[in-house]
Amino acid sequence: MRKIIEVTGLQKRYGAVEAVKGIDFYVEEGKLFAFLGPNGAGKSTTINIICTLLSKDAGTILVDGHELDKEDSAIRDEIGIVFQESVLDPLLTVKENLMTRGSFYHLEKEALNQAINEAMKTTDIVNIANRRFGTLSGGQRRRTDIARALINHPKILFLDEPTTGLDPQTRKTVWKTIEQLQKEQGMTVFLTTHYMEEAAMADYVIVIDNGMIAAKGTPAELKEKYSTDSVMIEPKNREKAIAVLKNNHIEFREASDLLIVDLAQTLEALPILALLEGEITSFQVLNGTMDDAFIGITGKEIRE
């Protein structure tokens, strides 16, 4: 796989605050890449730097072979961005907005019209083309924002917290559009999120915390490495069960009337359950989740 974005030693400070403390990573072409982290971790800063909006203090960045700061115009031609907040004009209709923003790219009139029609079809907003942007619902706006980012047929689509503030139903449709773009059109998608379930659907995840990369890998790798499986046991006779576990040198935690044993693998539950046979009312074997992995990595719960 070709590396479409390569970041080396990226640093950015705002006055005394070090927002990004020298990070390295790359994004493979055609992949869905997620930047996961709590608010203020440096996600938006990094994305804004790659998108040519913010200056960097140190490091080099290559976007599809173009060096940032030297070939910004070429980079801008190849990227599309959906910002965290809407940046379209509320007083203009959906189509007028797309026409205006589309006119900033090197497109002939014919090609521009076609690009706009395609973008509206992809995001399913043809039926609201003549409505003013300001009168649209949150989900309609977000889809229009995405259509805006698609006008110049970008090779890479950046989305900064694309589903934040949307209701669950809308989140799902927006997410479907994003996946469709990546899977069907082979677009590279780079998104930031603080929703675990979204990061779990990416091809590759980088967890960023406090301006540094805390962990990276596929969702499966992250879960494997940073989350633990466990078995929850409800004993018939609490003292007896605890005695058995202690005699066998098995570490456990107590939670209300449950005993919890952390496992490296779910299979390890079997011998433990065999030891306790007859002493337990019920049990539950739990797989680690991305949430656990996140807490494992950053030591904090994700802030919604």
Added chain:
Amino acid sequence: MIIGLVKRNLRIYFRDKASVFFSLLGVFVIIGLYVLFLGDMIVGESEDAFPGFRYVMDSWIMSGVIAAASITTTMGAFGIMVDDNAKHIMKDFKVAPIKRWQLVLGYVISSIIIGLLMSLITLVLGELYIILQGGQLLGVITLIETLAIILLSVSASSALVFFLVSFIKSQNAFGTASTLLGTLIGFFMGVYVPIGNLPTGVQLVVKCFPIAHSGVLLRKVMMGEAIERIIDPVLAGAPEGVFDMAAFRQSLGVDFAFGSYVMPTWMHILVLVVTSLIFYGLTILVVSKRKAKDA
């Protein structure tokens, strides 16, 4: 690229009814005061000496109003630029391959078009008012001259306002600045009160305000014609020294004088041209000094 941006700016300006209204607020205040009482006060008993004198004074106020409109409406137009910065819409522009100078030019062209359109509308309404009050329509040559002055006035205003607005970051600050301008413009132009009735110090301030010179030019043309039509015929038969025309013209700001020196017309034109050049130049300097990113 620029055309797309200009179209957008015009649409946004004219669809935002409040911004159109507020950019004309200063003009409405002047006209309101004049129609309600200033007019009658200023015209006063001169109507007895010169039948149809009201036409002269109506032309006087409308010249000032058009000059005021040229600056308040260009200011209103630059409100879009402030909004774009404050609401981070600018980020979406900067992320496209459109160049920074193209963006800036887009705002300037939009403000000139808006300034021209609104000043022309003001001119039409002003003429309508003059006629309704018993005055006469501008002659063809005068009309052409008036249009040329409006063009000059709008371009100088746009340059001056652009320079001021390039320092304004928030919508609040812009709102305050434009309200301030809307209220003070009547004084700066010498339209609330004839300039001759102001203390000497204030007169000097008015004379130094570049856009006041477009008011002077408009008065020379529009009011000049009214003077020719109304006052000159009466004076033709009267003995010399009955009416001090020079003092009358200076007191109403048809002529600007420093001591006994009366500024010639070309000098007023020069003031406007130089204002345009200096302030566009300064703004280009300020904008290009800013870092391309982070701004």
